[in-house]
Amino acid sequence: MTHKMDKQAQKPILILGGTGKTGSRVAHRLTQQGISVRIGSRKGTPSFDWNDSTNWKSLLQGVKATYITYYPDLASPGAAEAIRSFAKLAVENNVRRLVLLSGRGEEEAQRSEKALQDLGADWTILRSSWFAQNFSESFLLDPVLKGRLALPVDGVKEPFIDVEDIADVAAAVLTDNRHIGQIYELSGPRALTFAEAIEEIVKISGRKVHYTSISTEQFISELRQQGAPQDMILLMTELFTNVLDGRNSHVVSGVQHVLGRKASDFSDYATKAAATGVWDA
Numbered sequence: 001m002t003h004k005m006d007k008q009a010q011k012p013i014l015i016l017g018g019t020g021k022t023g024s025r026v027a028h029r030l031t032q033q034g035i036s037v038r039i040g041s042r043k044g045t046p047s048f049d050w051n052d053s054t055n056w057k058s059l060l061q062g063v064k065a066t067y068i069t070y071y072p073d074l075a076s077p078g079a080a081e082a083i084r085s086f087a088k089l090a091v092e093n094n095v096r097r098l099v100l101l102s103g104r105g106e107e108e109a110q111r112s113e114k115a116l117q118d119l120g121a122d123w124t125i126l127r128s129s130w131f132a133q134n135f136s137e138s139f140l141l142d143p144v145l146k147g148r149l150a151l152p153v154d155g156v157k158e159p160f161i162d163v164e165d166i167a168d169v170a171a172a173v174l175t176d177n178r179h180i181g182q183i184y185e186l187s188g189p190r191a192l193t194f195a196e197a198i199e200e201i202v203k204i205s206g207r208k209v210h211y212t213s214i215s216t217e218q219f220i221s222e223l224r225q226q227g228a229p230q231d232m233i234l235l236m237t238e239l240f241t242n243v244l245d246g247r248n249s250h251v252v253s254g255v256q257h258v259l260g261r262k263a264s265d266f267s268d269y270a271t272k273a274a275a276t277g278v279w280d281a
């Protein structure tokens, strides 16, 4: 019995998107705890690609749990179908413990959540607010560096979350079966408009950045001029218009509930991000 339990404990946790913003941090935390991890990414061995299921089964062999992040976003066309196919294969291969990173108030993301629930997996769902790290590690970095962030959002507040908090929650949840069957809503402790978030970044980094609210038509036209592909334009428009309509402006307590401590404030994130030099000229 003990031998069987030891073997189970030694099995790796598969991290899809394991080199991404949350996945890399989850992998780091688990490794620090002595838990072995297997990274799912197109550069991994074997490689993992959401658009090609050839290697999915071999990646799942001998795994005890999986952290699932989709790329680029659960609101992208085909995301729910891909999540459903992957989760089905996981359950068929005895990998029942699945933790999904989802988005707050996103109807499309809920289709992916339902896939896990329908399949009878031992699921936990983390519904996250917008990441603070979008300003330093993702699509909002370039506008910050160029000094102009223009979005079709005016006055809507969002309680940006530090992805370090998401990683702490995910690592806790992946290693404790008491979280099975739970949906946790995760946010930062303070809601800010995009203009206020930029003001904090300006104050802390000393960089000149201007936030401007533009119409959806102008937003689409600017994305086209920058050469963004049509599916990315559709995704951005969906996220900035439908999802950012104020439905997620309230602060939620998932981080406190799971970790027993407060979520980090945006200003702490901005201070740490500035110290890495990411916003330097």
Ligand SMILES: NC(=O)c1ccc[n+]([C@@H]2O[C@H](COP(=O)([O-])OP(=O)(O)OC[C@H]3O[C@@H](n4cnc5c(N)ncnc54)[C@H](OP(=O)(O)O)[C@@H]3O)[C@@H](O)[C@H]2O)c1
Pocket: 016, 017, 018, 019, 020, 021, 022, 023, 040, 041, 042, 043, 044, 048, 049, 050, 051, 069, 070, 071, 072, 073, 074, 075, 101, 102, 103, 104, 128, 129, 130, 131, 134
């Ligand atoms: N950004 C937000 O504010 C926000 C808020 C709430 C929820 N979410 C959700 O968070 C998830 C993204 O999580 P994240 O930000 O931690 O990840 P991320 O940094 O966006 O993802 C990058 C990871 O995905 C891998 N990847 C890229 N293309 C892939 C493909 N075709 N097949 C397989 N892997 C691929 C990358 O590795 P390779 O390049 O080596 O493949 C890398 O490991 C999305 O589902 C989104 O809906 C985001």
